[in-house]
Amino acid sequence: LEQSHALKLRLHNARQDFDREQLQKRQESEKRIQMKIWKDRRRELEIEHQNEMKSLLANPQNLDKESLDLAIEDLKQKHELEISDASETALQNRLQPVSYTHLRAHETGR
Numbered sequence: 001l002e003q004s005h006a007l008k009l010r011l012h013n014a015r016q017d018f019d020r021e022q023l024q025k026r027q028e029s030e031k032r033i034q035m036k037i038w039k040d041r042r043r044e045l046e047i048e049h050q051n052e053m054k055s056l057l058a059n060p061q062n063l064d065k066e067s068l069d070l071a072i073e074d075l076k077q078k079h080e081l082e083i084s085d086a087s088e089t090a091l092q093n094r095l096q097p098v099s100y101t102h103l104r105a106h107e108t109g110r
Helices: 002-058 065-078 085-094 100-108
Strands: none
Touching: none
């Protein structure tokens, strides 16, 4: 009787250990899946952001201050960015339209 009880106890403990291991494996697997989803989404956001910036910079002559302000605000909200006022001003100053002559001067090193 005592051996039977000891055997049942060992089986019970082994089952608990097995269940714990299975739970841990499942949690680790779910964590890996969540990390992959997070990394994939982050990469999608990075690509989306790059495309938006390329789109903005593709035609700088079409950018006015209001459009630039709206684009910056949109990027900040969409990507939950924290952009300081100084950085935003620097970005606005940097993205001002320039003439064709100005661009050619940079290309030729004048």
